[in-house]
Structures are given as structure tokens and as C-alpha cells.
Amino acid sequence: MQVTEIYSSIQGESSYAGLPCIFVRLTGCNLRCDWCDSEYTFTGGHKMSVEEVEKEVRKLAPLRLVEITGGEPMLQEEEVLELMRRLLSATYGILLETSGERPLAKVPQEVVKIVDVKCPHSGEAGTFRMENLAALTARDEVKFVLSDRADYEFARDFTREHKLAARAGAVIFSPAFRKDATGTRDASHCLVDPRELADWILADGLPVRLGLQIHKFIWAPETQGV
Ligand code: SF4
Numbered sequence: 047m048q049v050t051e052i053y054s055s056i057q058g059e060s061s062y063a064g065l066p067c068i069f070v071r072l073t074g075c076n077l078r079c080d081w082c083d084s085e086y087t088f089t090g091g092h093k094m095s096v097e098e099v100e101k102e103v104r105k106l107a108p109l110r111l112v113e114i115t116g117g118e119p120m121l122q123e124e125e126v127l128e129l130m131r132r133l134l135s136a137t138y139g140i141l142l143e144t145s146g147e148r149p150l151a152k153v154p155q156e157v158v159k160i161v162d163v164k165c166p167h168s169g170e171a172g173t174f175r176m177e178n179l180a181a182l183t184a185r186d187e188v189k190f191v192l193s194d195r196a197d198y199e200f201a202r203d204f205t206r207e208h209k210l211a212a213r214a215g216a217v218i219f220s221p222a223f224r225k226d227a228t229g230t231r232d233a234s235h236c237l238v239d240p241r242e243l244a245d246w247i248l249a250d251g252l253p254v255r256l257g258l259q260i261h262k263f264i265w266a267p268e269t270q271g272v
Contacts, residue, residue: 047125048073050091050117052102054109055272058261060160060187061216062141068103068112070129075118077145080169081193081222081237086270087117096128103133113141120148130157146174150181158215159186163204165197168222179208187216189257193237198246211253219243220257227267233258235267 050071057067071084073091094102103112112133119126119142126142131154133140140157144150147170150159161178164170168191182188188210190201201219204210210217221243227235236258244256265272 047094047096047099047122047129048091049094049099050087051271052099052106053271054106056261056264057111057113057141058259058264058272059143059220059257060141060158060189060218061255062111062158063257063260065111066109067141068106068109070099070103070112070114070119072114072116072119072122072126074121075116075145076121077118077147077164077170077173079164079191080167081191081225083223083225084117085225096125096132099129100132100136103138104136110137111139111141113143115143118145118148120144120150123148123152127152127154130154145170146178149175150178153181155183155185160189161186161214162189162191163201165190165192165200167193167197179213182210182213184215186214187218188214189218189220191220191222192243193222195238195246198238198243202246202250202252205252205254217252217254218257219247219252219254220259223259223262223267227262229266231263231266235262 050073057065146161163174221236221238224235
């Protein structure tokens, strides 16, 4: 596997936000989202076997929750599936953070898939693989990262049209964070003001969760490895 980093931190996103978690961050992505905060994963990294990755994860005991992320982890599908099987048999909880562009049908049901649907102003509109809707279970989460009102309206309409709240365990609307953000740990770096987003969600009566990337509030926004 091509691996950028393996480390423990506090989960910053999804309904698992706030929980201690081991991150396996894989190298490489085939998309280029405008607000991407992990461009350092696009190249580099180091080769590790699936066994070596599992060993590194085990060293971070006693944590029992692992997120496989990137970059886009499903670009290394064969190895990722093998890693999932190994970690599941060792009774780890697994989260998979994915762009939604890669096929997800082979991911084991026990894995919590956190699947993006890229919005119009992400720079990667239309990349969501529609057949991935059929792979969603009540365990999974669908995430929209929003840059502006147009993105919100796209997310709202997509959520309604595809009945996402019934298909997945959570639907998350999250303001994009300015990728050049530094210093202060506050909502001023969000491209959509969370308070405004709250108003929009309430006005439309949407069954979605407003998500903030809490690691950007715990640590300085530019910090890597958290
Ligand atoms: S899919 Fe994720 S890693 Fe890839 S460019 Fe978009 S935000 Fe960055």
C-alpha cells in the first residue's frame, strides 16, 4: 500500500466526531477539490504491506476505532479490502472516508462508509458514482461540503430526490474550510457561515446534521497529522 501517515487523533468529522481514532491516511487522489485540505497526500508516501499497516495500527492500542482515509483510499481497493477484513476480524470498528467517485459495492457491510457527494463549486461536480446509492446502509453517512448557497441548494435537492435520510444513518452538511486558513481556531474560516447554514437547514426542515470539522477548532487549521 502507498501510505502517507498512520497516527492517532480525535475524529473531526461525521457523527463519530469527538471520538479517539486511529487514522490510516493513504497516498493519492484522482480528484482535485478546490477546498481540499489534504493535498500533501497527492504524492509521496511510503510503501507498506497490508500486514505492516495492521501492525502499526495495533501499536496504537488501546484505540479500537480506525478511519481509512486519504487522498482517496479506494484507489488502492484490493489492499484496502484486505486491510478491512483483517481489522474486522480483530474486532476493530472501521470508518471509510471516500469521495464517492470509486465503486463501493465490495466494501464489507460492517464498515461505516462516509461518502462525499461533491457539490457544484467543489470543482469536482458530477463525480459521484450514482450506483453507490445502492451500496448505502443505515450504518453509513453521506456528506456534502458546501462552499456557498448554490452548493447548499444542490445538497438539499439531492438529499430529497434520493431520500438520503432513509438510505443512510446520517446526512451531513458541512461548511468548506478555507484551505489557506491559519492561526485563529474559529468559524471565520468557513466558506459558509455555520449560523447561516443552520438557518437554511431549519427553514427547509431538512433531516440532516450540520457538521463542523472540529479538528480545525481544536488545533490551528493548518496543522497536519490531526
Ligand atoms: S477527494 Fe478528498 S483528497 Fe481528493 S481532492 Fe477532494 S478533498 Fe482532496
